[in-house]
Amino acid sequence: MRQRVATAVWRVVLAASLVCGIGLLPWLTHTDPAHTVLKARSAERDPTPEVLADIRAQLGLDGGPFHVLGRWLGGLVRGDAGQSWISGADVLPGVVQALGASLLLMAVALAVAALTAGLVCARTLRLGARRRLGGRRRGGTGSAVVASLPEFLVASVLATVVGVQLGWLPALGWYGPQWTLLPALALGLPAGAVIGRLLDDLLPGAFGEPWALAAAARGLTGSRIARQALRRCVPALLPNLGLFVVGLTGGAVAVEQVFDIPGLGRTTLQAALAQDLPVLQAGTLALVLLAALATGATRVTARLLTGPALSDGALSSLHRPVPPAGRVLPLAQGAVLLAVIGIGLTRDPLALDTGQRLRAPSLDHPFGTDSLGRDLLARVGHGALDTLLLASAITAAALVAGVLLGLVPRVSGALVDTVNAVPPVLVALLVTAVAGSGGATPALAVGAVAWAPLAAHTSALLGQERATLHITATRGLGAGRWYLLRRELLPAVLPPVLRHALLRLPGVALALASLGFLGLGAQPPSPEWGLLLAENQPYAERAPWAVLAPAAVLALLGALAVSAAGGLRGPRRRPVRATPAVAEQATAPEKEPVAAP
Structure with missing residues (x-):
């Protein structure tokens, strides 16, 4: 009961911190909220000190951010979320x-x-x-x-x-x-x-x-x-x-x-x-x-x-050895992806030729050209350095953070729920407010939420794996928590979570691309893949190759990730027996069996 209360308090603290952080967003940007509201209401009106002071008085901004936040929280108790600063509506x-x-x-x-x-x-x-x-x-x-x-x-x-x-x-x-x-x-x-x-x-x-x-x-x-x-x-x-x-x-x-x-x-x-x-x-x-x-x-x-199987320890392990997958397909997919990137790197992604605007694929331009006559193959190849490598680094960091936090579900459960409630776009805005805009903004925003699905997957698999028969038997032989974690739990949980991380790799690249599409990522003339899609999306009907080229490379990345994930093999389950390490723990008279983690 005490643990449940502590978990509930932890969730409330995290949710309150998130709402308070959002409430401080206008002041974190180091801009005057009254100036922003004036621009939204009447862009032609001059922001004189008198006009800005009048807006601050109307919105109650004179007391500072914490006064505004406290008044908003007090209104929630009465079922009143306030009025819009822009439209004035409830x-x-x-x-x-x-x-x-x-x-x-x-x-x-x-x-x-x-x-x-x-x-x-x-x-x-x-x-x-x-x-x-x-x-x-x-x-x-x-x-x-x-x-x-x-x-x-x-x-x-x-x-x-x-x-x-x-x-x-x-x-x-x-x-x-x-x-x-x-x-x-x-x-x-x-x-x-x-x-x-x-x-x-x-x-x-x-x-x-x-x-x-x-x-x-x-x-x-x-x-x-x-x-x-x-x-x-x-x-x-x-x-x-x-x-x-x-x-x-x-x-x-x-x-x-x-x-x-x-x-x-x-x-x-x-x-x-x-x-x-x-x-x-x-x-x-x-x-x-x-x-x-x-x-x-x-x-x-x-x-x-x-x-009741989770508490009775009556489950079987779902993570059996995976038969070896074929190696030809992932090698072929990887070769094609590397060839596209390699050939694209040999070309100039910024060379303009207005006479070659929106040209269809040809020998000179295998992926065609964009609205400014730039070679799409060159831009896709150079964009891989900004998108693919960054997505791989974020996925690796998310895997490590997800596994470590997934091992302590009492701490990570509420954190996963809170983090997942914030869209990456809003995280990007918060990062921009705190750290400023730049090339690192999409990476920080996506990395801040990319670990949550892996942590949830780790904790769910770990909970079921702890309830399996072989874990119950090994624990009965006197195995301690570190022995179980190192020799039994992690070898069973890591392969499926790693396969999950590989499946998420294209999703991370897509999240980076989505921020670029919404204008919160890289800025022109960067060849980042999301920006390529955003720039060429208005021409999708006239020149479909302009959006199909980066989309096809993203799809190839996804196919390669799944093929590589299929080659990861789980542990071979050994018969339960008293191994020397376990036997030593079981026969030591001065040591009591340690409860499962």
Whole structure:
């Protein structure tokens, strides 16, 4: 009980710190909020001292940032989130309306993601139900390509082709449920591909457990065995599913921008850019509460699906040795990626030729040219130094931080929930406010949130691995917590988390690209991939190669990451026996068995 109270207090402290940090954003930028409000209300009016003083008096800014923050918190107790500094309208109705639009979009996107995840792991389910799993694992190139497609690029293509050219579905606006289909596809397809790959990684272990073998021997149908295998694997993925729920709500800023959706992410971003503090604080608080509800729901669902097995130590390990994957495919993909980058580095990415604007691919320009006549192959190759290397470094740092924090779920659980509630775009604005804009801003913003899914995955797998029979037996022989952690738990948990990190590598690159697309990352004439997509997206209909070139390289990166992840093998489970180290602990009379960590 004391631990639960401490955890609850820790969550409240983190949430309060986040809201307070957001509340100080206008002052962290070292700009006068009154000046920003004046520009938003009337750009033609001169910012004289008298006018600025009048605005400060109207907004109550004379008392300083902490006075403003305290007054806002006091209003929340009465159900009043204040009035917008820009429009003067009440904040709460607008935030609730934006949250409703985001929740509807999130629900449809989750349905698309669930369907996509089912298609990704359909072959494994079919083979497992027929007891034919084994041999070489597929590389999952198709799902890797889908997972690597930038959401804003998918949104732009769907809006242009399906919405405008074909006219099958409405493309812009938010007037009813049918307007949710295209943006839900743009959000749900990449998310579903990632979830499907993680589920496909766990299913073979579930089909190899004793209950599945016994069920097949008793003649149960393959469909029933497959459903139980899904139920067995889903609890380990629920923490990441909770992260996706919040990400599809607050992190869908680029998609909401493309489809002109008045969602919570877009509302929060616009308030941050305009320094409309009451709207920004209310939107952030809504995201934090949504994150807490999603996390609580996933934990309750995981407990219901798993039952008392977690406390009884009656589970089997899902992380069995992975058959060696083929080496030809990842080598071929890596060779193609290196060739593209290498050839591009030999060309000048800044050479202008206005007579060659938006030229189609040719021998002189294999990827075509952009709107200024610059060679796209050169820009893609040079952009790899800014995007690919940076994404790899961020992924490595996120892996280390995620594993270390995942080992202490009582500390990291609340931190993961709080961090995930803040979209990377808003983090980028906070980083810009504190450290200023520059090339390091996207890296700091993405790195600040990239570790959260890996920490959630680590803690979920660790919790299930501690409840397995072989851990119970090894603990019964007197093994201490460090022996269990070093020899049993980490060897079982690290391979799937490392595969997860590789699957996240294209996502990190996409996050960097999204910030560039929204103008919060690299600035022209940098050839960073997100900036390339942002610059050429208006010409997607006339010159599709201008956006397909960087998108294809991102998709190739995703395919390579999945192929490389398929080659990582888990530990071979040894029979439980008293090894010398364990026997020494078990036979030492002066040492009591140490409880599991």
